[in-house]
Amino acid sequence: MLILFNFKAQFLSIMVRNTFVLVLAGLLLCFCACKKNSSSIQINPAPDSLKIKQTLIVGQWKLQKQTLVSYINNVLVTDTTCVASDSVHSIAKFNNDSTFTSTSNALVTNGSLLSAISASVGGTYSFSKTTFNLTPTVTGLDFTVTGTLGSGIITSLPTLTTITHTVTIISISSTSLSFHTVDIYTETYDGTSTDHENIQNFYYTK
Secondary structure, X not given: OHHHHHHHHHHHHHHHHHHHHHHHHHHHHHHHHHHHHHHHOOOOOOOOHHHHHHHHOOEEEEEEEEEEEXXXXXXXXXXXXXXXXXXEEEEEXXXXXXXXXXXXXXXXXXXXXXXXXXXXXXXXEEEOOOOEEEEOOOOOOOOOOOOOOOOOOOOOOOEEEEEEEEEEEEEEOOOEEEEEEEEEEEEEEOOEEEEEEEEEEEEEEO
């Protein structure tokens, strides 16, 4: 009986050791497999909003509405909203090479005469993490010209000195674009300077 008991004890001891070895080997295999699988998992980074904006803005946009508030020497002179129509329209085209063009056309009545006027600018644009840079400001639907014309020949043009020019994207998608601009500058003509501030919102669609 004693011999049989010892044999059973040794057998159980061997079985326990073998079971422990098998369990340990299984755990090692699982660990290696998990490590291999985790290394093969590709984590897709979150979309880069900066790159999305750079892609979305490219193309030709039609201006649907423009708001304008302007001050001269801190006195409000304009507070208006313009909408596109058959007689006035404006487009802005943003290119892949960070350049843009902006053109506006309008038919105006001067007495009994119908005249066509236009405006056009070209410049550059860029995005950063926090700002949208656009220089110069795009043309729009407002063709209001303020100033005093005297008799005789105009011998000089006003000198404009920029103080502040900022542009902020309000919203952008594949079909709509809107941004807010603030332009503060001085205008000097015949030795007289005036302070100007133009605050505008532009609303485009594709």
